[in-house]
Amino acid sequence: MASEDHVDVLIVGAGPAGMMMSAWMARCGIKTRIVDKRGTKIFNGQADGLQSRTLEIFDSFGFADRAWLESNHMLEICFWNPDANGNIARSGRIPDSIPGISRFQQVVLNQGRIERFFLDMIAKESSIHVERGVLPTSLQFDESKAEDISPDSYPITVTLRHLTEEEATPKQTATAANGVSVSDGLFRSNLAPDDTADMIRAAELNAKANTVETVHAKYMLGADGAHSWVRRELGFTLEGEQTDYVWGVLDIVPITDFPDIRMRCAIHSADSGSVMVIPRENKLVRLYIQLSTTEKNADGSSTGRVDRSKINPEMILKAANKIMAPYKLTYRRMDWWTAYQIGQRVGSNFSAKQRIFLAGDAVHTHSPKAGQGMNVSMQDTFNLGWKIASVLKGTADRSILKTYDVERGNVAHDLIKFDHKFSRLFSGRPAKDLMDEEGISLDEFKEAFAKGNMFASGIAVNYGASHIVAKAPEADDRDANGINGVNKVTVQSRQELATGVKIGMRMPSFKVLNQSDARPWHFQQLLPSNGSWRVVLFAGDLTLPGRRADFDAVSAELAKPTSFLKRFTPSTGRYDSVIDVLTVHYGHRQEHTVLDFPEVLRPFDEVDGWDYNKIFVDEESYHEGNGEAYKNYGIDPTQGATVILRPDQYVSYVGPVADYASLDRFFSGFMIEQK
Ligand code: FAD
Numbered sequence: 001m002a003s004e005d006h007v008d009v010l011i012v013g014a015g016p017a018g019m020m021m022s023a024w025m026a027r028c029g030i031k032t033r034i035v036d037k038r039g040t041k042i043f044n045g046q047a048d049g050l051q052s053r054t055l056e057i058f059d060s061f062g063f064a065d066r067a068w069l070e071s072n073h074m075l076e077i078c079f080w081n082p083d084a085n086g087n088i089a090r091s092g093r094i095p096d097s098i099p100g101i102s103r104f105q106q107v108v109l110n111q112g113r114i115e116r117f118f119l120d121m122i123a124k125e126s127s128i129h130v131e132r133g134v135l136p137t138s139l140q141f142d143e144s145k146a147e148d149i150s151p152d153s154y155p156i157t158v159t160l161r162h163l164t165e166e167e168a169t170p171k172q173t174a175t176a177a178n179g180v181s182v183s184d185g186l187f188r189s190n191l192a193p194d195d196t197a198d199m200i201r202a203a204e205l206n207a208k209a210n211t212v213e214t215v216h217a218k219y220m221l222g223a224d225g226a227h228s229w230v231r232r233e234l235g236f237t238l239e240g241e242q243t244d245y246v247w248g249v250l251d252i253v254p255i256t257d258f259p260d261i262r263m264r265c266a267i268h269s270a271d272s273g274s275v276m277v278i279p280r281e282n283k284l285v286r287l288y289i290q291l292s293t294t295e296k297n298a299d300g301s302s303t304g305r306v307d308r309s310k311i312n313p314e315m316i317l318k319a320a321n322k323i324m325a326p327y328k329l330t331y332r333r334m335d336w337w338t339a340y341q342i343g344q345r346v347g348s349n350f351s352a353k354q355r356i357f358l359a360g361d362a363v364h365t366h367s368p369k370a371g372q373g374m375n376v377s378m379q380d381t382f383n384l385g386w387k388i389a390s391v392l393k394g395t396a397d398r399s400i401l402k403t404y405d406v407e408r409g410n411v412a413h414d415l416i417k418f419d420h421k422f423s424r425l426f427s428g429r430p431a432k433d434l435m436d437e438e439g440i441s442l443d444e445f446k447e448a449f450a451k452g453n454m455f456a457s458g459i460a461v462n463y464g465a466s467h468i469v470a471k472a473p474e475a476d477d478r479d480a481n482g483i484n485g486v487n488k489v490t491v492q493s494r495q496e497l498a499t500g501v502k503i504g505m506r507m508p509s510f511k512v513l514n515q516s517d518a519r520p521w522h523f524q525q526l527l528p529s530n531g532s533w534r535v536v537l538f539a540g541d542l543t544l545p546g547r548r549a550d551f552d553a554v555s556a557e558l559a560k561p562t563s564f565l566k567r568f569t570p571s572t573g574r575y576d577s578v579i580d581v582l583t584v585h586y587g588h589r590q591e592h593t594v595l596d597f598p599e600v601l602r603p604f605d606e607v608d609g610w611d612y613n614k615i616f617v618d619e620e621s622y623h624e625g626n627g628e629a630y631k632n633y634g635i636d637p638t639q640g641a642t643v644i645l646r647p648d649q650y651v652s653y654v655g656p657v658a659d660y661a662s663l664d665r666f667f668s669g670f671m672i673e674q675k
Contacts, residue, residue: 017360024385049371053458499634511627
């Protein structure tokens, strides 16, 4: 008889999107299972670029340092275009990451290593582990129970099948020269020395072979890639178009006389197509090479279908040499290769009744050249994880889940728009002269690239108005599923009090000093991903009487047993487990001691004593300069401001320090009073 299990969250797919979801579940202590049909994680190839924003997110989970150290850092983009003789020549350079937008710049590291960092973090912080060689075979969703939050209600029932090792191992291509999607080296890379445990787990699969079990879940995530089984079971589709652009990808250690091979390069040849060069870790270089291999109709027009039989590493390299002539390119070592046709599609739905969610490639596919796929996929579940965790813990009501569909639906649509433009510019032929309207002008390309860099950094994401983003709705705030009522703003923000802290965007980071020990911290380091909301009191200059009075007044309100801090925090939870209050004042640290600050802002714990990590000051440090946080955040020290941050570091609200009532009203809009 099939065994049965009950879980809070079932995740299908252990790629980047599934891993990020597991990281949240591990941090928030949610009973979770994650299954993947493959017998092992991936080891090389696939995605490689990590955006600035993704590194900030990794830092909030404690492993950005690993990615930062191991990766290759991309600092400059070089543009190569045909010169007057038709030979390619360097025509310009720009910084790869826009200076000053983040404390991290874009880096490159293979997806297998990134998955490894997640696995290590999840294993350290929870008992969740990826069950490999397991896949769902049936799904039942009782929609009538979608809004039922009683503890014993499990609206989702899934049958899982445990595969044999043979079944769980993807079929390899016979040689590297045949097929297009999986290289011989995919599961045998020497770049990932610490993956043995995964291999052993795969070997153990036989013991469970042919077993079937029934899993009852409260929530489910389909993070099962572009061919998503979950999406198909729900009857949802990917909508959009397939282009005629076909690209080959080679991960090689190149031997070449091309001088910029260790720079990111966009190379446009006169008539032979384009190459994108991505320098990577371990001397590897990834080349994206434009191929013209779509099948032709009798009249010579393209059918839009790829002639796969013609694609192999040799022909991709040949195409690269033609584009990069007169420079020559060869290799002794190839790590991975593939080919793809650009398709730009977005899912028709991001969730079924906010119980079964889709994320990552399961809801958006596009060209990989802008390095977006893995980043946007992880950021989908970075948006979703804390919301599901707080609903399951009973601290927030289900209405916050609707914001996932809307917020990430908008990002997916923006991504497709960006990719559409980027792909056309990259795949297009360079203009021969000013009159050549069909060609792409160098200036147009360079300008689009520079603008695109802001989008590509992940920092530009700006969530629309809702009850958890208190800003005025804009005309283009879109509701991804046509759900009415998402955009109900409950309080009025005062953006002008902190002009550098944009409501809807992620909190920027500048250094502040700890009041009690003078240590400098990047502000984002004070915002670990643990599921807590933050109220940040930028108290201003507390030597000014007005500032001190406002600060004391709001502190007194916070300390009352009826304050939102107390009402929404379970009696068994730590004082900062639901809402964490941080203070950043302005002025001279030495004129104050931590004990001058109201106790509610540096709470006392019977075991741990006073909390010394809640009060900070904007002042010059001894060794790491002056973060000038007030100036950079656009806050006037004679006025101050209060900022509310979501658990994912996005800004919800900006208002005056004295306005306690707005804070209370904001949290009362979606939080659940605890008994
Ligand atoms: P995936 O990484 O696809 O993960 C999905 C997971 O779900 C997989 O582990 C799969 O085994 C599992 N799964 C699938 N179906 C089931 C099922 N029914 N049951 C259980 N498990 C299931 N992006 C770039 O930025 N640059 C690149 O060069 C690049 N190259 C790529 C090449 C290939 C061949 C592919 C497939 C993708 C490439 N991408 C690239 C895209 C990038 O890898 C994806 O955008 C990113 O991995 C998406 O993450 P995800 O977690 O949504 O999906």
